[in-house]
Amino acid sequence: MHKREVIGINTLAYGLLSLLTVSPSYGYDLISKIKLFWPANHGQIYPLLAKLVDNGLVSYEQVQQCDKPDKKVYSLTESGKAALLDWIAKPTAAPALRDELALKTFCIRKTEPATARSLFAARIGFYKQNLKDLQDKENLLKEKLAIDDLSQIPFDSPYFGGYLLIQKAVWNITSDLQWCEWALKLFEKHLAERQL
Amino acid sequence: MHKREVIGINTLAYGLLSLLTVSPSYGYDLISKIKLFWPANHGQIYPLLAKLVDNGLVSYEQVQQCDKPDKKVYSLTESGKAALLDWIAKPTAAPALRDELALKTFCIRKTEPATARSLFAARIGFYKQNLKDLQDKENLLKEKLAIDDLSQIPFDSPYFGGYLLIQKAVWNITSDLQWCEWALKLFEKHLAERQL
DNA sequence: CTTTTCATGTAATCTGTTACATGATTGC
DNA sequence: GCAATCATGTAACAGATTACATGAAAAG
Numbered sequence: 001m002h003k004r005e006v007i008g009i010n011t012l013a014y015g016l017l018s019l020l021t022v023s024p025s026y027g028y029d030l031i032s033k034i035k036l037f038w039p040a041n042h043g044q045i046y047p048l049l050a051k052l053v054d055n056g057l058v059s060y061e062q063v064q065q066c067d068k069p070d071k072k073v074y075s076l077t078e079s080g081k082a083a084l085l086d087w088i089a090k091p092t093a094a095p096a097l098r099d100e101l102a103l104k105t106f107c108i109r110k111t112e113p114a115t116a117r118s119l120f121a122a123r124i125g126f127y128k129q130n131l132k133d134l135q136d137k138e139n140l141l142k143e144k145l146a147i148d149d150l151s152q153i154p155f156d157s158p159y160f161g162g163y164l165l166i167q168k169a170v171w172n173i174t175s176d177l178q179w180c181e182w183a184l185k186l187f188e189k190h191l192a193e194r195q196l
Numbered sequence: 197m198h199k200r201e202v203i204g205i206n207t208l209a210y211g212l213l214s215l216l217t218v219s220p221s222y223g224y225d226l227i228s229k230i231k232l233f234w235p236a237n238h239g240q241i242y243p244l245l246a247k248l249v250d251n252g253l254v255s256y257e258q259v260q261q262c263d264k265p266d267k268k269v270y271s272l273t274e275s276g277k278a279a280l281l282d283w284i285a286k287p288t289a290a291p292a293l294r295d296e297l298a299l300k301t302f303c304i305r306k307t308e309p310a311t312a313r314s315l316f317a318a319r320i321g322f323y324k325q326n327l328k329d330l331q332d333k334e335n336l337l338k339e340k341l342a343i344d345d346l347s348q349i350p351f352d353s354p355y356f357g358g359y360l361l362i363q364k365a366v367w368n369i370t371s372d373l374q375w376c377e378w379a380l381k382l383f384e385k386h387l388a389e390r391q392l
Numbered sequence: 393c394t395t396t397t398c399a400t401g402t403a404a405t406c407t408g409t410t411a412c413a414t415g416a417t418t419g420c
Numbered sequence: 421g422c423a424a425t426c427a428t429g430t431a432a433c434a435g436a437t438t439a440c441a442t443g444a445a446a447a448g
Contacts, residue, residue, distance in 0.1 A: 010407075011296055018303040028427050037298045044408060046429055067417065069427040081306075088307050092296045092315065094322065095372075099291035100207055102233045102364065104284050106357040107214040110277075111284050113351055119288065126290065155309055155386040161302040164382075168298065168375045175371035179364045186360075190351040206435075224399050240436060242401055263445060265399040 009055060009083070011093070012040055013048055017057060017076060017084045022158045024075040026063075037165055049074060057083055105183075113191040120184045127177045134170050141166070205251060205279070207289070208236055209244055213253060213272060213280045218354045220271040222259070233361055245270060253279055301379075309387040316380045323373045330366050337362070 015038050019030055031045050049072075052058045057080035060072040076084070101123055108116050142148060145159060153160050211234050215226055227241050245268075248254045253276035256268040272280070297319055304312050338344060341355060349356050 008406085011294075011299065012407085015299040015302075018299050021303045021306055026427080027429095037302070038294060039292045039408085041409065042428080043410075043430085050429095065426090068425095069416070071427060084303065085306065088300050088303070088315070089311060092300060092319065095293060095295035095297065096235045097291060097293045097368075098207075098234060100289045101291065102361060103207065103211040103214050104288060105360050105364070106211075106233070107217045107280060107284070108360065109352045109354070109356045110217055110281065115285060116351075119284070123288065151382065155312075155383070156305045158305070160305045164301050164304065164379055165298055167378070168301070168372075171371045171375045172293075172368070175367045176364075179367045182363070183360055186347065187351070204434090208435085222399080223401095224397095235436085237437065238400080239402085239438075246401095261398090264397095265444075267399060 007055070008051060009057070010048075012038065012044065013052060013057075014084065014087045015040075016045070016048065016052065017080055017087075018161075020058065020074060020076045020080070021084070024061075024073050026071040026073050028071065030074075037169075052080070056080075113187045113194065116187045117184060117191070120180050120187070124177060124180045124184070127173050127180065130173050131170070131177070134166060134173070138166055138170075203251070204247060205253070206244075208234065208240065209248060209253075210280065210283045211236075212241070212244065212248065213276055213283075214357075216254065216270060216272045216276070217280070220257075220269050222267040222269050224267065226270075233365070248276070252276075309383045309390065312383045313380060313387070316376050316383070320373060320376045320380070323369050323376065326369050327366070327373070330362055330369070334362055334366075 012034075015034050016030055019025065019033055025033075027042070027046050027049055030049075031040065031042050034040050034045070049058070049060075052074075053060060056077055058074045059077055060074045063071050063073050065071065101119070104119060108119075111119075138150070141150060141159060141163065145153065147153070150163050153163050208230070211230050212226055215221065215229055221229075223238070223242050223245055226245075227236065227238050230236050230241070245254070245256075248270075249256060252273055254270045255273055256270045259267050259269050261267065297315070300315060304315075307315075334346070337346060337355060337359065341349065343349070346359050349359050
């Protein structure tokens with residue numbers, strides 16, 4: 001007996017299944033959640049959800065709301081849960097980072113140090129906002145779970161994965177921020193030298 | 197007088213122009229270089245280089261080699277240099293990271309802690325190899341420039357940008373590594389608790 | 393003798409972004 | 421009055437991956 005090949009189901013699709021392990025949800029909400037750790041937009045997600053239904057990995061229920069549009073609330077099927085577990089055990093693809101600032105950095109010497117400085121200053125502002133948002137999210141989680149030390153969240157809590165990812169983001173953004181600030185200091189140094 | 201709109205030239209294209217500021221180069225070499233800080237493959241790059249020629253941003257010369265295939269050596273044109281400077285001054289897009297491990301982490305509670313452990317152990321191995329490669333590259337740069345403190349590289353050196361990017365990668369990978377190791381410890385803790 | 397490296401290209405397919413499309417409600 | 425939020429969808433286009441295609445030399 002061999003498994004039926006699940007066709008056209010990509011990494012993003014597994015990400016959606018992953019979100020649905022916490023609780024049933026609908027497209028609009030899944031979009032806002034997945035965006036926190038995987039770039040995606042509604043033009044991808046609505047068709048993908050339909051495909052997941054076709055493949056029998058999720059099922060949905062039409063839910064009517066008062067003063068709001070109807071929504072389709074999706075849940076994992078048994079087949080969806082099985083597909084998810086198979087995927088987790090498979091080798092994980094290497095991470096892919098696309099950062100335009102890195103490409104600009106490569107030829108940064110072609111600009112004035114002052115231009116370089118404003119380029120990096122803008123990115124630093126971006127990261128600082130990100131960091132604030134993450135701290136808010138962390139605090140929200142603490143309130144919701146009514147614990148102060150989030151590392152006490154049990155392995156099988158529905159919030160365990162989300163907590164790990166908040167920490168990942170904090171670590172990553174902190175390192176990016178440090179790099180930007182270090183580079184900025186270098187630019188300042190070169191600016192000062194030029195003015196001698 | 198307004199500038200002619202440069203059409204169909206994307207971020208990867210600017211990345212190629214960026215590489216060409218250091219020295220003229222050919223497709224095969226540009227692929228290996230750009231891969232260090234932007235995911236791309238030859239199926240994209242050869243057609244893009246042709247497009248850049250059509251747009252007059254680069255020009256090429258066919259170069260014959262003994263015992264090796266011919267190659268097309270591309271150089272920046274004046275128009276290419278101008279396009280590059282325009283691009284640097286424009287607002288920079290936010291970085292986009294796609295990491296399958298993050299999606300898996302979100303539903304990690306659905307696996308055994310032992311599975312989680314091997315998932316993260318594999319990624320730790322990957323990052324450690326990455327770090328070694330980076331250290332090699334750093335040492336190579338030190339030898340080539342015959343200096344021990346790379347932060348002394350002048351702003352207008354052709355190696356300045358590359359040096360900044362090596363440091364960025366070191367910072368990033370170190371933070372990823374620390375996160376993985378922290379998560380691994382959490383898994384170990386949970387494993388130990390289960391065995392009580 | 394087979395795989396890797398060098399070197400370039402195209403074609404098919406898949407993934408991702410932006411625009412088009414609808415429509416009610418809430419806040420400014 | 422106008423933009424944003426909620427909610428779903430499709431279509432057109434752009435970007436990325438993989439496979440197909442060639443061919444010589446070097447390394448194992």
